[in-house]
Structures are given as structure tokens and as C-alpha cells.
Amino acid sequence: MEKAIEVTDLVTHYGDRVILKGISFGIPRGKTTVILGGSGCGKSTLLKHLIGLLKPTSGNILINGKDTTVMSEDEFNEVRKKMGILFQGAALLNSMTLADNVALPIREHTKLEEPTIQIMVRMKLDLVGLSGFENFYPSQLSGGMKKRAGIARAMALDPEFLFFDEPSAGLDPVTAAGLDELIIKLRNVFKMTIVVVTHELASIFTIADCVIMLDLGEVLFAGPLDGLRASDHPRIRMFLERKPEEETYSPADYFRFIAGN
Amino acid sequence: MPVTAESLFGFIGRRTVSFLKNLHDAALLINNTFYWTFLSPFKGKPIRVRASISEMVKTGYNSVPIVAVISFFVGIILALQAAYQLRKVGALIYVANLVGVSITRELGPILTAIIVAGRSGSAFAAEIGSMKAAEEVDALVSMGINPVRFLVAPKLIALMIMLPALTIFSDFIGILGGLLLSKAALDINPYNYFQQTVNSLLIKDVMTGLVKAWAFGVVITVVGAYQGFKVEGGAEEVGRRTTASVVASIFLVIVFDLFFTTLFYYFT
Numbered sequence: 001m002e003k004a005i006e007v008t009d010l011v012t013h014y015g016d017r018v019i020l021k022g023i024s025f026g027i028p029r030g031k032t033t034v035i036l037g038g039s040g041c042g043k044s045t046l047l048k049h050l051i052g053l054l055k056p057t058s059g060n061i062l063i064n065g066k067d068t069t070v071m072s073e074d075e076f077n078e079v080r081k082k083m084g085i086l087f088q089g090a091a092l093l094n095s096m097t098l099a100d101n102v103a104l105p106i107r108e109h110t111k112l113e114e115p116t117i118q119i120m121v122r123m124k125l126d127l128v129g130l131s132g133f134e135n136f137y138p139s140q141l142s143g144g145m146k147k148r149a150g151i152a153r154a155m156a157l158d159p160e161f162l163f164f165d166e167p168s169a170g171l172d173p174v175t176a177a178g179l180d181e182l183i184i185k186l187r188n189v190f191k192m193t194i195v196v197v198t199h200e201l202a203s204i205f206t207i208a209d210c211v212i213m214l215d216l217g218e219v220l221f222a223g224p225l226d227g228l229r230a231s232d233h234p235r236i237r238m239f240l241e242r243k244p245e246e247e248t249y250s251p252a253d254y255f256r257f258i259a260g261n
Numbered sequence: 262m263p264v265t266a267e268s269l270f271g272f273i274g275r276r277t278v279s280f281l282k283n284l285h286d287a288a289l290l291i292n293n294t295f296y297w298t299f300l301s302p303f304k305g306k307p308i309r310v311r312a313s314i315s316e317m318v319k320t321g322y323n324s325v326p327i328v329a330v331i332s333f334f335v336g337i338i339l340a341l342q343a344a345y346q347l348r349k350v351g352a353l354i355y356v357a358n359l360v361g362v363s364i365t366r367e368l369g370p371i372l373t374a375i376i377v378a379g380r381s382g383s384a385f386a387a388e389i390g391s392m393k394a395a396e397e398v399d400a401l402v403s404m405g406i407n408p409v410r411f412l413v414a415p416k417l418i419a420l421m422i423m424l425p426a427l428t429i430f431s432d433f434i435g436i437l438g439g440l441l442l443s444k445a446a447l448d449i450n451p452y453n454y455f456q457q458t459v460n461s462l463l464i465k466d467v468m469t470g471l472v473k474a475w476a477f478g479v480v481i482t483v484v485g486a487y488q489g490f491k492v493e494g495g496a497e498e499v500g501r502r503t504t505a506s507v508v509a510s511i512f513l514v515i516v517f518d519l520f521f522t523t524l525f526y527y528f529t
């Protein structure tokens with residue numbers, strides 16, 4: 001399988017705290033890759049490195065064979081034009097209407113006529129079930145609607161890569177299933193390379209071709225979905241069977257722990 | 262003792278490092294701001310005209326009432342204070358000179374700058390800061406849009422135009438305040454007062470005021486943007502940075518005023 005993105009020995013810090021401890025994996029072209037892992041294990045951080053918002057302490061990230069960690073901002077911007085990103089908090093521009101938010105990347109990077117842009121915007125909003133909300137401001141939307149608007153913006157330029165950070169968090173099951181269908185369609189029809197961070201087990205088994213599971217800053221598993229299903233690693237089983245973390249403290253120890261000695 | 266000395270040096274070292282880092286960040290921001298405002302339009306990356314106009318309305322047009330009222334009052338105050346001294350030597354008509362010169366050379370630009378720093382400098386810091394906190398700035402970068410070009414350049418253009426414009430307006434209103442006071446309380450004929458003002462003012466008095474106003478516009482924009490981009494955390498930090506931006510920009514406006522006044526004193 002051809003790799004669209006290759007990460008080698010990626011080490012990242014926030015201040016002195018190490019978040020990712022030298023992880024390596026590949027993301028195949030034209031497939032959907034799901035990134036899994038417990039809350040706070042560094043999935044959003046990893047995504048921010050892939051799109052160049054953060055610079056790693058060490059390691060390389062190859063996108064289409066070019067190392068983005070040594071690129072200048074201008075060169076990276078050329079790569080970014082081929083990327084669409086949904087942030088965990090949607091990150092719509094609050095000062096603009098939905099239509100302007102979705103139109104923003106189109107206006108910035110193409111010289112299309114205004115009527116064409118309007119049509120494209122309406123199509124994208126339609127795709128995520130938000131037609132009729134063109135003139136709403138983000139503050140007038142619910143959390144799930146913001147997420148969907150963020151997806152519409154990510155798709156505005158029909159990018160080669162899509163990065164979704166928890167797209168279905170906060171959506172009702174029906175809308176979430178619709179979103180899964182959309183992701184599958186984007187992969188099948190437009191051959192997009194899609195990277196999704198998600199916790200929804202149902203959605204993982206529907207959309208994923210490949211899975212990368214992070215734990216404690218390291219890659220626990222990377223490979224096709226079937227491999228994950230068959231794995232008997234205890235942490236993976238816990239995740240897939242929704243078991244809680246095992247008690248590591250006896251009640252007496254726990255009391256001593258929270259009392260601070 | 263060695264422990265204290267070590268922590269003292271450590272403290273000085275950390276302070277120096279963080280000061281140098283801040284200085285570097287500020288220099289980088291100034292550099293980027295000027296690049297995206299003045300150079301990039303010639304390299305096929307046009308400035309955002311519509312956003313600039315909307316900033317002009319917010320920073321300039323909307324401050325007209327408050328600038329008018331304050332300038333008017335300060336004009337009256339100046340005339341009264343000048344009359345207090347000049348009455349003793351029987352030279353009341355020179356109230357016009359004093360009011361005209363101090364308003365155009367000094368008070369017009371600085372009052373306007375302080376009002377705009379309070380209104381718009383804080384608004385810049387709050388706007389950019391809350392965008393930073395909500396990952397909107399990250400979203401811009403990820404779409405390949407430079408946040409300085411998108412957010413700061415329109416603000417800089419707006420203030421570079423509107424601060425001198427507001428200053429001229431403030432000059433007029435301040436002189437008008439002096440004129441009305443002189444008519445009402447000092448019995449000076451308005452026409453004489455007007456003539457006296459025109460004769461006493463040199464073009465250079467007005468021009469130096471406008472040069473100052475332009476520089477103050479740059480200072481206020483850069484400080485507001487700098488504090489905004491420094492926000493890392495949430496709403497609480499936005500508030501702190503907003504306050505800091507007002508204090509810092511008023512301070513820097515006074516520092517630059519001192520610099521320009523000294524410069525003009527010796528070189529014009």
C-alpha cells in the first residue's frame with residue numbers, strides 16, 4: 001500500500017512534558033485511518049503536528065514524500081491547500097456567518113467568481129445537513145452543528161487529505177451515522193486520504209480501513225482493522241470491550257494518595 | 262548562601278531569557294505586520310479592503326463622539342488656564358496662540374491616541390486573544406492563511422489612516438472649544454481669535470502632530486496584536502492581556518511622544 005503520510009520517530013513536548021515518545025507509523029493513500037487512544041494521550045497533538053501547527057522536538061513527517069518538518073512556511077502553505085481540517089472544537093471564525101466561514105478558504109486560494117463560490121458553499125453545507133443556516137453565526141449554533149459546519153469548511157476546497165478530530169462527538173446517533181456514511185463516500189468517490197480521531201466504537205468498525213492506537217505516548221497498534229479485532233493485547237481489549245481502567249490502588253493506598261503522603 | 266546565590270542567578274537568567282524571547286516575538290510581529298501591510302500587496306497578496314474599511318468604522322468613525330467631547334473640554338480648560346496667566350500681563354488675545362499650539366502639537370495627538378488605545382487597542386487584544394484561545398488562529402494557519410495578514414494588517418491600515426484623521430478633527434474641536442470660551446468668558450471677538458490662531462500656527466505644528474499620530478497608530482496596533490497573540494490559555498488570560506495592552510500602549514505612546522517631541526524640538 002502506498003503511504004501518503006509517513007511519520008518516523010516523532011517526539012513532541014509541551015514545555016518539559018513529553019507527550020509523544022518517538023512514534024512511527026504510515027497512513028495509506030486513499031484510505032480511512034482512525035487514530036484511537038485514551039483521553040489526553042496526545043491524539044489532537046499528533047494531528048496538530050501533521051498539519052504543521054506545532055513543530056516536533058525531533059523526528060520526521062513525510063507528506064507525499066516531502067519532509068514537512070524542514071519546510072518553510074510558504075512551502076508548507078502549498079501543502080496545506082491540499083488539506084482540510086476539522087478541529088476538536090470546530091474553531092469556526094465567530095465573527096463570520098456560516099457561509100463566509102465555508103467560503104473563506106475558497107476566497108483565499110482561488111479566483112472563482114462570487115456566484116460560483118455561493119453554489120459551492122451551498123453544496124458543502126447541504127452535504128452536512130446545514131442548508132438554510134447560511135446566514136447564522138457560529139454562536140447561534142449547537143455544538144454538533146458547529147462540528148458539521150467545521151466539516152463543511154474542511155471540505156471546501158475538495159482537499160486530498162482530510163483530518164477530522166472527533167467529528168461525531170456531540171452528535172446524535174442518526175447524524176453520527178450519516179457522517180460515517182459521508183466519510184465512506186468521500187473515500188470511495190473522491191479517493192481522499194482521511195484521518196479520523198474518534199472514540200465511537202461503532203463508527204471505528206464502520207469507517208476504518210487502518211487503525212493506529214496510541215497509549216502513553218507510544219504506538220500500541222498500527223495496521224488494518226482486522227488486526228485490531230484479532231489482537232489480544234490487554235489494553236486494546238479493554239478499549240474495544242469498554243472496560244474501565246483496572247484499580248491500581250487499594251482503598252487505603254488511594255486515601256493515602258489523595259491525602260498526599 | 263550558595264543556594265540563595267544560585268536561585269538569584271537562576272532568577273535573573275530566567276527573567277533575561279524570557280525578556281529576550283518576548284523581545285524576539287515582538288520584533289517578529291512588527292516585521293510580519295509591516296511585511297503583510299506594505300510589501301505583500303505588491304507580491305500578489307492583496308490587503309483585505311473590506312475588513313480594513315470595517316476596522317476604520319470601528320476604530321475611527323465610532324470614536325468621533327468621545328474624541329469630540331474630550332477635545333472640546335480640553336480646549337476650554339486650556340483657554341481658561343492660559344487666561345489665568347495672560348490676564349496678569351494684559352495679553353488675553355495670546356490665549357489663541359497657546360491653545361492653538363498646544364492642541365496641534367501635543368494634546369490633539371496624545372488625547373486621541375489615549376482614547377483610541379483604550380477603545381481599539383483593548384479591542385484588538387481581546388479579539389485576537391479570544392480567537393487564539395478558541396483555536397481560530399490555528400484554524401487560519403491550517404487553511405494557509407497568515408493570521409497577521411488576515412487580522413493585523415487591516416487594523417494597522419485603519420489606525421494609520423484614522424488616527425491622523427481623528428487628530429485633525431480633535432485639533433479643530435479643541436480650538437473651537439478655546440474660541441467659544443474666549444467669546445463667552447474673556448470677551449474676545451471670535452474673528453480676532455480665529456485670525457490670531459491662524460497667524461500663530463505653522464504648517465509644521467500641524468504636521469508634527471500628524472506624524473506623531475501616525476506613529477501612535479502603529480504602536481497601538483502592534484501592542485494590541487502582540488498581547489492578543491500571546492494568549493495561550495482561556496478567557497481569564499484574555500482579560501489580563503487586554504488590560505496589559507491598554508497599559509502598555511499608553512505607556513509606549515508617551516515614550517514615543519517624548520522621542521518625537523525631542524526630535525522635532527531640535528530638527529525642525
Ligand SMILES: Nc1ncnc2c1ncn2[C@@H]1O[C@H](COP(=O)(O)OP(=O)(O)OP(=O)(O)O)[C@@H](O)[C@H]1O
Binds near residue numbers: 039041043044045046
Ligand atoms: N497547549 C498545551 N499546553 C500544554 N499541554 C498541553 C497543551 N495541549 C495539550 N496538552 C497536554 O498534552 C496531552 C495530550 O493532549 P491532546 O489534546 O493531544 O489529547 P487527546 O488525545 O486529543 O485527548 P482527547 O481525546 O481528550 O481529545 C494532554 O495530557 C494535555 O495535558
Ligand SMILES: [Mg+2]
Binds near residue numbers: 043044045088165
Ligand atoms: Mg483531542
